[in-house]
Amino acid sequence: MKKRKTSLDKILYSKPSISKLEIDYATDAARNGWGENCYNYIYKFQNIFKKYHNKKFAIATSSCTAATHMGLRALGIKKNDEVILADTNWIAVVAPITYLGAKPVFVDINKDTWCIDANKIEEKITKKTKAIIGVHLYGNLLEINKIKSICNKYNLYFVEDAAEALGSSYNNRKTGTFGDFSVFSFHGTKTITTGEGGMFLTDNEELYNKVLIYNNHGRSSKMQEKMWSDELGYKYKISNIQAALGYAQMKRINIILKRKREIFQYYFKNLSKIDGLSMNPEYENTKNSFWMPNIVFDEKLNVSSEYIFNLFKKNNIDARHFFWPLSGFKMFKSKKNNYNSWSISKRAINLPSYSDLKKFQLDKIINLVKKAIDENN
Numbered sequence: 616m617k618k619r620k621t622s623l624d625k626i627l628y629s630k631p632s633i634s635k636l637e638i639d640y641a642t643d644a645a646r647n648g649w650g651e652n653c654y655n656y657i658y659k660f661q662n663i664f665k666k667y668h669n670k671k672f673a674i675a676t677s678s679c680t681a682a683t684h685m686g687l688r689a690l691g692i693k694k695n696d697e698v699i700l701a702d703t704n705w706i707a708v709v710a711p712i713t714y715l716g717a718k719p720v721f722v723d724i725n726k727d728t729w730c731i732d733a734n735k736i737e738e739k740i741t742k743k744t745k746a747i748i749g750v751h752l753y754g755n756l757l758e759i760n761k762i763k764s765i766c767n768k769y770n771l772y773f774v775e776d777a778a779e780a781l782g783s784s785y786n787n788r789k790t791g792t793f794g795d796f797s798v799f800s801f802h803g804t805k806t807i808t809t810g811e812g813g814m815f816l817t818d819n820e821e822l823y824n825k826v827l828i829y830n831n832h833g834r835s836s837k838m839q840e841k842m843w844s845d846e847l848g849y850k851y852k853i854s855n856i857q858a859a860l861g862y863a864q865m866k867r868i869n870i871i872l873k874r875k876r877e878i879f880q881y882y883f884k885n886l887s888k889i890d891g892l893s894m895n896p897e898y899e900n901t902k903n904s905f906w907m908p909n910i911v912f913d914e915k916l917n918v919s920s921e922y923i924f925n926l927f928k929k930n931n932i933d934a935r936h937f938f939w940p941l942s943g944f945k946m947f948k949s950k951k952n953n954y955n956s957w958s959i960s961k962r963a964i965n966l967p968s969y970s971d972l973k974k975f976q977l978d979k980i981i982n983l984v985k986k987a988i989d990e991n992n
């Protein structure tokens with residue numbers, strides 16, 4: 616089959632890095648990965664992933680949303696419990712809380728990291744609080760130490776959502792290794808992809824065993840062939856073909872991460888000196904995997920998210936909005952009082968960052984950002 620060309624006129628918002636290795640493994644899974652071989656790539660993918668993170672247990676799932684859902688259930692989160700998370704978030708982080716009948720409690724974000732503001736968590740803790748879900752937004756690091764000490768003080772679970780931060784690290788320890796359990800996404804826009812997919816990672820054997828059973832319709836491994844379910848679970852398994860893609864992507868993880876950094880650094884070199892414009896931070900002792908470069912315009916620059924979004928669209932760039940505050944969604948009936956979450960989402964935008972972006976395309980994006988500032992000042 617001929618390789619389909621993507622027009623260089625159109626700059627996509629995101630695109631995976633797929634080499635011959637991914638095609639070979641997925642083809643092998645499609646040809647041979649059936650019958651007794653139907654778990655081969657799933658095991659390989661789980662093993663390489665847990666080794667990379669130096670963790671004991673990994674379960675590949677159909678999505679990150681699924682991994683969070685099962686993990687929260689395994690922790691015992693149930694109706695009327697409260698779970699704390701940042702207001703600025705993708706809907707997939709909050710949805711599993713509601714699947715279990717628990718109540719999400721939204722905390723404002725830190726204006727520099729765009730992640731949950733650890734200093735604002737304690738005022739939201741009540742007797743019903745059971746867990747904090749911390750998300751490393753756009754690859755940026757959570758204030759892990761502060762959040763973990765709050766969890767210890769109030770006896771709360773720490774769920775680490777590293778869906779956007781595969782390859783980030785804190786004091787040389789990878790993100791996704793700090794939670795009671797952690798979750799990752801392999802959606803097509805993520806650092807590595809399986810098309811759709813996720814991972815549940817933990818050192819806690821009890822949680823692992825529970826999620827293993829939920830993941831396959833409540834059947835223990837001994838009971839699979841006997842078609843016997845001990846409880847109601849879910850059909851959240853990943854497929855062998857998807858796992859073959861994931862295994863190849865993990866073998867190439869260092870190449871993929873290196874290119875992400877190069878792209879971020881090119882934007883940073885050309886944009887960071889503009890007074891009033893900020894980008895993803897990288898603090899001492901942290902490494903940001905820069906899943907998605909973002910720019911935030913200071914209020915004084917007068918550039919709204921809408922303005923830059925439309926300017927990108929007019930110039931054939933697939934723009935994507937910064938996450939909205941979840942407290943603005945009508946299903947949550949929440950107070951809209953998290954200032955940073957509301958303010959930043961009105962003056963920020965995601966920048967394209969896929970591996971085969973060309974220099975002239977990056978220059979085009981950079982020039983449009985500068986143009987947006989000129990046109991509004």
Ligand SMILES: Cc1ncc(COP(=O)(O)O)c(C=O)c1O
Pocket residue numbers: 677678679680681705707708750776778779799800801802811812813
């Ligand atoms: C922070 C975060 N958590 C969870 C998810 C959910 O991932 P999935 O689409 O694999 O369910 C995403 C995906 O976009 C995400 O960005």
